[in-house]
Amino acid sequence: MSRKQIALLFILTPILIVTLLKYIHPLSYDILTGYMAAVALVFKSSIHSIWLAFKLKIIAFIKGLTLFQGITLTVKRWLINNVLTKWLKKNIFSHLSHSLREVKEYYLRMSLKARLKICLYFLPLSLAVSLLSKEDS
Secondary structure (H helix, E strand, O other), rough: OOOOHHHHHHHHHHHHHHHHHHHHHHHHHHHHHHHHHHHHHHHHHHHHHHHHHHHHHHHHHHHHOOHHHHHHHHHHHHHHHHHHHHHHHHHHHHHHHHHHHHHHHHHHOOHHHHHHHHHHHHHHHHHHHHHHHHHHO
């Protein structure tokens, strides 16, 4: 693996863990946030080179567009940003936000012992069952 891929791995893994632990165990959230800042400082040159490469690819992409492609891309972006986003908020995310709010309140009311029991028993068990069911099909 290259240094850039290692940097991305070490940054994205704690982000995923932090989003899960933010509501379950706030102390872990503080520790992992500090870890992510330290990793970002260590790999700052790799992160900077990734950003520059991305920026150059975007500029080359825009330079290569014809007028028709540019207009088509603009219309497509407008449709996605306005029409599709409004539809998703109205029909999908509004229903999900209510359900996720209830789940969050439920987990916040749980004791630490119950939270750890879920993390240590049920999540690995559900992961194992899902992996085994995918292997059979």
